[in-house]
Amino acid sequence: MTATLIPPVHAAADKPAHRDSNVLRWLGAYTASMVGDNVYYLALSWAAVQAGTPSQAGLxxxxxxxxxxxxxxxGGVVADRFGPRRVVIGSDAVRCAAVLTVAALLFAASPGLWLLALLAVLFGTVDAVFMPAVGALPARVTGRDQLARVQGMRGLAIRFANVVGAPLGGLGVALGGAAAAFGxxxxxxxVSVPLLVSVRMRDLPTDVRTDVRTDLPTDVPTDVPTDVPTDVEVGGEAGGEAGPHPMGAAQDTASRATPWQDLRDGLRYIRGHRVLAPLLVAIALGDLGFVGPLNVGLTLLAEQRGWGASGMGWVLSGFGAGAGVAALLLTVRGRLPHAGRVAAASILAGSVAIGALAYAPSLVAAVGTALLVGLLAGLSGALCGALLQTQADPAYLGRVSSVAGIVSLGFAPLSMPLSAAAIGWWGTGPVFVTSATVCGLGGVVVLCSGPLRRAQLPR
Incomplete structure (x- = not known):
């Protein structure tokens, strides 16, 4: 196979990501889009509550x-086939048009829940291609040695969007109702669309041939792919457009590949990769053990302890502050040594903190524990994301990101109703400890996988 690989990047040739205007334009676009998402979800929730019953709004x-x-x-196949930049721009344009259309209809009339449900379905459908493309885009705008720093910057953008989005949405509702908030x-x-159009994409060489190798040492530099299938040729992307390919026969093979073949090829690539396969398992276990306690479980814990809504808000603030510190650390440092081992230690320590949260003797102790959970979870999450970015062949990043997204957005939310029911049966303590154990298994997976445990971020 001829794989589309980012050429080796030398530190002297590239600016640090936080000083690179190209990366900053991408970050500005991503931040604007994420803040818009937060405002959108608040507007949708408010409009649904006003138009129907609480159960209908929840639906x-x-x-x-x-x-x-x-x-x-x-969506991962689409991102890899057409290029993440093109897909993100198109997705944001469709999302923008849909939300503004609903805003205009709400200004003119009161169409009811059916319009909101239609918007939610459309938004979710577009998200299915938007999210894998967002995951694949950083590798096209900066060098491999800056991808860990970009993960930290992305984490800071998410925290900023979470903090700013809800008040902005509330302000919109207060000034003009749901229609103003949607607008x-x-x-x-x-705002993200012209910024994304101005972002320059890196040329991906199309004349590097790699073979499947399973006998190489596990500390081989990540510039050299060792787990790439050999039956598909993928064209490069420069500025979102595929360039001419010097190896015509292989390019013809790629053009004849069906989306289903691309999907199967991507899943085979993940399954056969010595780092990505266990890494995605670790991410899945971490999400399954983390989502329930920090969503439903924390609400029920605050109610049982008499902390109230304000107390729960302080605990969530502690978690957000810890996660923000972890993102800032990676942004400033750009690279942490022994990434695999540090990720495993962070997951295991964070799982202990999750279990301890249910037994915090006071609100102050709970806030401190939540701060520690956020710091450790933010650190492990950023490192896992950076390893995913740097270990995956860019030609497969859309599909790799889609598998990670399925775990986080498809399977992990299923733990929320299960957590609520289990807390009703056994109480908060046992459920938090069980969830922490599931989360900790992700760290065990990292430690048990030699290639993943020894994985390093590029210099």
């Missing part, structure tokens, strides 16, 4: 998850 909020979970694997969300998403 509207949940309906977008269905197409996202069902179609995300296909604000659409305008914020629209």
């Amino acid at each position: 509207v909020m949940a309906v977008s998850a269905v197409p996202r979970a069902l179609l995300m694997l296909g 604000l969300a659409g305008l914020l998403i629209a």
Whole structure:
């Protein structure tokens, strides 16, 4: 196979990501889009509550998850086939148009829940291609040695969007109702489109031939792929457009590949990769053990302890602050040595902190524990994301990101109703400890996989 690989990047040839105007334009686009998403979800929730019963509103909020979970694997194929930049621009344009259309209809009339449900389904469908493309895009805008720093910058953008999005949405609702909030969300998403158009893509060489090798040492530099299938040729992307390919026969093979073949090829690539396969298992276990306690479980814990909504808010703030510190650390440092081992240690220590949260003797102790959970979970999450970015062949990053997204957005949310029911049967303590054990198994997977445990981020 001829794989589309980013050429080796030398530190002297590239600016640090946080000083690179090209990366900063991408970050600005990503931040605007994420803030718009937060405003959109608040507007959708408010409009649904106003138009129907609480149960109907909950259904509207949940309906977008269905197409996202069902179609995300296909979205990864789309991102790899057409290029992540092109897919992200198109997705943001469609999302912007849909939200602004609903805002205009709400200004003119009161169409009811059916319009909100239709918007939720459309948003979820577009998200199914948007999210894998977002995961694949950083590798096209910066060098491999800067991808860990970009993960930290991305984490800071997410924290910023979470903090700013809800107040902006509330302001929009206060000034003009749900229609104004939807309009604000659409305008914020629209800001990302010209920024993304201005982002330059790196040329990916198309004349590097690699073979499947399973006998190489596990500390081989990540510039050299060792687990790439040899039956598909993938064209490069420069500025979002495929360039001419000097090896015509192989290019013809790629053009004849069907989307289904691309999907199967991507899954084979992941399954046969000595680092990515266990890494995705570790990510899945971490999400399954983390989502329930930090969503439903924390609400029930605050109610049982008498902390109230304000107390729960302080605990969530502690978690957000810890995660922000971890993202800032990776942004400033750019690279942490022994990434695999540090990720495993962070997962295991973070799982202990999750279990301890249920037994915090006071609100102050709970906030401190949540700060530690956020710091460790943020660190392990950023490192796992950076390893995923640097270990995956860029030609497969859309499909790799889609598998990671399926786990986080498809399977992990299923733990929330199970956590709530289990807490009703056994109480918060045993459920938090069980969830922490599941999360800790992700660290065990990292330690038990030699290639993943020894994995390093590129210099």
